[in-house]
Amino acid sequence: MGLAQTQYSFNIVQITEKSSPDNDIVKYLQETIxxxxxxxDFYNFHLGKEATLDEIRQYINEQVxxxxxxxxxxxVRHGDWGEILAGLIVTYFQDxxxxxxxxxxxFNKDKAVFGTDxxxxxxxxxxxxxFFYEIKTRKNPNTYKRR
Incomplete structure (x- = not known):
């Protein structure tokens, strides 16, 4: 008995950085992160609208x-970053x-959230x-081995 035919398709998309981002891209990515x-609204409620840049930075580094x-x-950082970047790609390039x-x-900033990415x-x-996405990140994409 063989596997049933399916209408679903799965693609692997490999994205690699070709050059260092400029300052505008870095700022945009920081805001997105x-x-x-x-x-x-969450930041405004918990930190107040008068929070200084240092207070915001401290909160983000310690709590986020x-x-x-x-x-x-x-x-965990790489996984989170991959999900954020994939979200940008999906909304911008795939509309x-x-x-x-x-x-x-x-619930815990230092643990991955399980489930569909x-x-x-x-x-x-x-x-x-x-569309359902499973995101995988690598520091060096050349170490990826297809099965």
């Missing part, structure tokens, strides 16, 4: 972004809508397509 973990102390921490940002539901759907009045 901090709003991927929490909404601006995963630590960078050991390999496990770095894996899809991401209805919920999974990283905003992290990214869900998106078409940008029309009627939802015709739903």
């Amino acid at each position: 901090i709003t991927s973990y929490r909404t601006l 972004v995963p630590k960078n102390e050991n390999q496990f921490d770095r894996n 899809l809508i991401i209805p919920i940002n999974k990283l905003q539901w992290k 990214l869900i998106a759907f078409n940008n029309n009045e009627k939802i015709d397509d739903i």
